[in-house]
Amino acid sequence: MxxxxxxxxxxxxxxxxxxxxxxxxxxxxxxxxxxxxxxxxxxxxxxxxxxxxxxxxxxxxxxxxxxxxxxxxxxxxxxxxxxxxxxxxxxxxxxxxxxxxxxxxxxxxxxxxxxxxxxxxxxxxVVGNGLGMLNPEAWQPMAEKGIAPTRMDHCLLYGPDIEKVEALFRDVLGFYKVEHIVLEDDKTDLAIWLSCSIKAHDIAFVRHAVPGMLHHVSFLLDSWEKVLRAADLMSMNRVSIDIGPTRHGVTRGTTIYAFDPSGNRFETFAGGYQTYPDIPPIKWTMDEVGAAVFYHDRKLTPSFLEVVS
Ligand SMILES: [Fe+2]
The missing domain is CATH 3.10.180.10 (2,3-Dihydroxybiphenyl 1,2-Dioxygenase, domain 1)
Structure with missing residues (x-):
């Protein structure tokens, strides 16, 4: 294994x-x-x-x-x-x-x-997914209720000293850096995406003055079509959408950001590539930070940077 x-x-x-x-x-x-x-x-x-x-x-x-x-x-x-x-x-x-x-x-x-x-x-x-582990059906009809992601996938956290966080995750917990956005000095990371698997990220951090903040918890969907369906359900339910549906440059995932009723941002996304620890980190520079985050608009929205919980 x-x-x-x-x-x-x-x-x-x-x-x-x-x-x-x-x-x-x-x-x-x-x-x-x-x-x-x-x-x-x-x-x-x-x-x-x-x-x-x-x-x-x-x-x-x-x-x-x-x-x-x-x-x-x-x-x-x-x-x-x-x-x-x-x-x-x-x-x-x-x-x-x-x-x-x-x-x-x-x-x-x-x-x-x-x-x-x-x-x-x-x-x-273990409570199972309702399909069992022997000759299972392909999916669970009950799973169509609501947006119905397949799993909680990752989170993005905002706080200071992310280089120390990266070192701990790398040196002690065995994570590796998949992508990063580098500030104008070409040395200091603004944001890091870390993986303990072949996923493009299992956790990510953005440098921020206030410690301990949540940017979003993210939930995986099967397809771009399900991302669109999620947006429809958000509109039907008057969920406050931050941005999307769109695509990230970083990880290439298709995405929507929105807020729960308390103002915690969440993401529903599909896709993104798979990676391995021997692949060097992809680097983004500040002149292309817009495309890194929102690939279509190629510019950041103020809410994405400023609103955290
Ligand atoms: Fe995310």
Whole structure:
């Protein structure tokens, strides 16, 4: 088996300002499946084609944003090894006991230089995608409810010191840089896209003065046609669309950015290329930053840079 260590994004815990509105939005409009509620009042969701218990957890709070973003790792021994590697690297880690989140094993929690809380875990209860693992059908008719992405795919986080974040993700967690946007000095990265797989990104960061901010959590769709369908559903449901449907230069994905009722940006996207760790990072310069982000308009919108939660 070639893929090991950190396997993939596991879950995002997102703060919403009105829980009922959040449940309606994530359940009926985005079309995730609710899988549980806990004693703290958190509500758990998964995308239809995900097998693990939950990939989005929402909780009510006074301020929107992201509590933490978690990655699933290969095994408990990998989790222990990564914890000791993080400590040896000088990162303070904290073990969160199994069961603190529904159906989720013990988690290793730490803060990165951008101010974000990152977590690792090895175990999460399996609820399946409704198709089974033996002679399955091709898709689940129930999955047509709402936008119905197939999985929670990645997030983009805004904060300072992203070169330190990149070093930690590369040197300790085994990620590699797939693309980056370089500032006018031709040295300093404005933005980095990092992968632990063959996806064009599993997590991305943009340099920003305020630590710990969320730009978006992203959800995968099967096709450009489904991106268009998602835009139709956003309009029907009066969802605030930030931009799109359009295409990114970075990763080549087709995309829409929009906001949940609390102002957390989310993305629904399709496509993007596959990559491997031996391929050098693609570099974008500031004179083409517009095309890097929005390939058709070739210019950035102020909201894309300024609005975060
Ligand atoms: Fe994205």
């Amino acid at each position: 070639a893929i090991g260590g950190v396997l993939r994004p596991g879950h995002a815990q997102i703060r919403v300002m009105n829980l009922e509105e959040g449940i309606h939005f994530y359940g009926n409009v985005l079309g995730l499946q609710e899988t549980g509620r806990d004693a703290q009042g958190r509500v758990y969701f998964k995308a239809w084609d995900e097998r693990d218990h939950s990939s989005v957890v929402i909780r009510e709070a006074d301020r929107a944003g992201i509590d933490h973003f978690a990655f699933k790792v290969q095994s408990k021994s990998v989790l222990s090894k990564l914890d000791s590697d993080l400590r040896a690297y000088g990162v303070n880690t904290e073990w969160v006991p199994a069961g603190e989140m529904l159906e989720t094993g013990e988690r290793v929690r730490f803060q990165v230089a951008s101010g974000h809380m990152i977590e690792l875990y090895a175990d999460k209860g």
